[in-house]
Amino acid sequence: MTEIVFEHVAHRYGDVPVLEDVSLRLAERRIGIVGANGSGKSTLARMVNGLVQPTSGRVLVDGLDVARRGREVRRRVGFVFTDPDNQIVMPTVREDVAFTLRRHRLPADQAAARVDDALETFGLSDLADRPAHKLSGGQKQLLALAAVLVARPAVLVADEPTTLLDARNARIVGEHLAALPQQLVMVTHHLDALADFDRVLVVDAGRIVADDAPAAALEAYREVVA
Amino acid sequence: MSSRSTVRDLAQIAVFAALIAGLSLPGAIPIGSLGVPITLQTLGVMLAGAILGPRKGTLAVTTYVVLALIGLPILPGGRGGLGVFVGPTGGYLLGFILGAFVIGWCTARLLPRYRILPALLVTAIGGILAIYLIGVPWTAVTVGIPLDAAAIGALAFIPGDLIKVVVTVLVASAVHRAWPGIIEPKPWPWAAAKAETDASGAPVDPEASGRPAVADPSVQQDDRS
Amino acid sequence: MIGFAVPGTSVLHRMRPGVKLALLAAAVTVLAVLRDPVQLAVALALSCALVPLAHLPLRQTARQVTPVLWLLAVAVPVHAWFGTWPDAAAMGLRILTAVTLAAVFTMTTKVEALLDTVQAALRRVPWIDAERVGLVLALTIRCVPLLAAIVREVIDARRARGVGGSLRAIAVPVIVRSLRTADAFGEALVARGYDD
Numbered sequence A: 001m002t003e004i005v006f007e008h009v010a011h012r013y014g015d016v017p018v019l020e021d022v023s024l025r026l027a028e029r030r031i032g033i034v035g036a037n038g039s040g041k042s043t044l045a046r047m048v049n050g051l052v053q054p055t056s057g058r059v060l061v062d063g064l065d066v067a068r069r070g071r072e073v074r075r076r077v078g079f080v081f082t083d084p085d086n087q088i089v090m091p092t093v094r095e096d097v098a099f100t101l102r103r104h105r106l107p108a109d110q111a112a113a114r115v116d117d118a119l120e121t122f123g124l125s126d127l128a129d130r131p132a133h134k135l136s137g138g139q140k141q142l143l144a145l146a147a148v149l150v151a152r153p154a155v156l157v158a159d160e161p162t163t164l165l166d167a168r169n170a171r172i173v174g175e176h177l178a179a180l181p182q183q184l185v186m187v188t189h190h191l192d193a194l195a196d197f198d199r200v201l202v203v204d205a206g207r208i209v210a211d212d213a214p215a216a217a218l219e220a221y222r223e224v225v226a
Numbered sequence B: 001m002s003s004r005s006t007v008r009d010l011a012q013i014a015v016f017a018a019l020i021a022g023l024s025l026p027g028a029i030p031i032g033s034l035g036v037p038i039t040l041q042t043l044g045v046m047l048a049g050a051i052l053g054p055r056k057g058t059l060a061v062t063t064y065v066v067l068a069l070i071g072l073p074i075l076p077g078g079r080g081g082l083g084v085f086v087g088p089t090g091g092y093l094l095g096f097i098l099g100a101f102v103i104g105w106c107t108a109r110l111l112p113r114y115r116i117l118p119a120l121l122v123t124a125i126g127g128i129l130a131i132y133l134i135g136v137p138w139t140a141v142t143v144g145i146p147l148d149a150a151a152i153g154a155l156a157f158i159p160g161d162l163i164k165v166v167v168t169v170l171v172a173s174a175v176h177r178a179w180p181g182i183i184e185p186k187p188w189p190w191a192a193a194k195a196e197t198d199a200s201g202a203p204v205d206p207e208a209s210g211r212p213a214v215a216d217p218s219v220q221q222d223d224r225s
Numbered sequence C: 001m002i003g004f005a006v007p008g009t010s011v012l013h014r015m016r017p018g019v020k021l022a023l024l025a026a027a028v029t030v031l032a033v034l035r036d037p038v039q040l041a042v043a044l045a046l047s048c049a050l051v052p053l054a055h056l057p058l059r060q061t062a063r064q065v066t067p068v069l070w071l072l073a074v075a076v077p078v079h080a081w082f083g084t085w086p087d088a089a090a091m092g093l094r095i096l097t098a099v100t101l102a103a104v105f106t107m108t109t110k111v112e113a114l115l116d117t118v119q120a121a122l123r124r125v126p127w128i129d130a131e132r133v134g135l136v137l138a139l140t141i142r143c144v145p146l147l148a149a150i151v152r153e154v155i156d157a158r159r160a161r162g163v164g165g166s167l168r169a170i171a172v173p174v175i176v177r178s179l180r181t182a183d184a185f186g187e188a189l190v191a192r193g194y195d196d
């Protein structure tokens, strides 16, 4: 497992505090993050790969300081956003998956094989030459996943990857996520998806208010929302 | 794109190039209480300059023009391809690039204050004058008619252009208040020259660059639609 | 990819885009110096002959050329008014020929092939980062449907709320959403390893 460490991390936008004094050591295989809208979940998740920098404290991934070694960290930590439309950067499905490997300096045939492999895993082989914008919402999120995982990161951070999907597509994407060999840190509002997770964090108003096994954490969460 | 472009710059350039395409596609839409039909393509060009500034704005418009010429159907009416360029209206495409540059260059000099009246003036110079400066002679030469005859033909579009200038400035003013820092403010050449001759020369007002992000209520509200 | 190219295997389809572009430029230059309407009529006939040669569907080709016909319907009489009818005819034929040739070019050349040509050419320019230009072009193509949808939604929403004809009521939300989209793409590019 990759070890993700938060040391007294705080973040503020201007003078609005968003996260306050968060200290964590995450080394489990399945970690869930829940909390109300605006509680600071996305900020917390983005800090793991340096998209957001702490205003104080530091974040370490396998001992690498994210603020200073961002590029190396992002090689280990893949990130899936809520809206796949803003994550797919190339016109067609195959091009988008291949884009991730551009900076990996792989031999062309190896890169192509990995792209095919990723498309296959997420059931996108038949759609490989389609324009990305013609995919359904669920297919787009699977494409976003394929495009991140083709780089074979050690950890995947997913920020509400199923929030924009209908129930059926949310289940399909959820099943793919559950089957990943990777370590997974997932922000979600689909609480049932967390049942067999190893650990669930509850965020409220910028603080971790519960950190426990799923059943206990979700119990605490229901009290917070109530 | 020089090494000065960050990844975020590239994203802004691409999104605004695509925005001009998106604004070109619906064709003419009715505007104002009279419902006069207006096309939005040049609104996109003016906004690119006024919101992204000289470098990013010009690159966004250039990207749009290049893709249209390469053959994407992103010109008004879903047209595209080299045919437009070799025809009588091809000059306007080049005029767009010049127009966005002029607006962007002047806007960088009006920031961070961005007073409305000068902004209207420079946006009209870039968004109307600069565009017709290339578009009209191009038409005159390809069609082989006198310049003034070609210019009279273009007059019909001026009222719509003026509306677009006003809207561009109002939108840019709100955006630069809500998101300062998209364009780096620059001094006018004469001000820069003066600052250089001043031995003491501290031309940069420290407050000018570090304005706090004030959320503009009108911008926030309209976002919900 | 979206575009006007019609698949085919004709000589014109197989020609390298750079070569074809050079030929088009040469042809347009020759057209510019021709003065005689008869010569230009022959040129137009030859250009039109390319359409069946490349197996291009007539209707689609016509669609590329008709917009300029409308312009010429005005411009030719105006030209004749200031000059002579033979000159006006020469002008009309010249533009029509150029536009037809350009249409044939566009319809026999895939957008991808042209993009590659543009990038290959840019790679020879020392002060241009061809990879980044390529990224911007591809990202723009990717974004066109997104931004077109945003513009459409905002125009429709304006109609639904009955806020009649305010252009500002369109421009403000469109720009706000564009800037947000650009931010999100910037972030996504960084997350996907494109981080300098």
Ligand SMILES: Nc1ncnc2c1ncn2[C@@H]1O[C@H](COP(=O)(O)OP(=O)(O)O)[C@@H](O)[C@H]1O
Binding pocket: A013, A018, A035, A036, A037, A038, A039, A040, A041, A042, A043, A044
């Ligand atoms: N770029 C930003 N600028 C200012 N405030 C922000 C920004 N991003 C998020 N916030 C604020 O920070 C708080 C936490 O945001 P976020 O981490 O996105 O929460 P969540 O993902 O739990 O909904 C919210 O109040 C939000 O409005």
Ligand SMILES: [Mg+2]
Binding pocket: A041, A042, A043, A159, A160
């Ligand atoms: Mg969030």
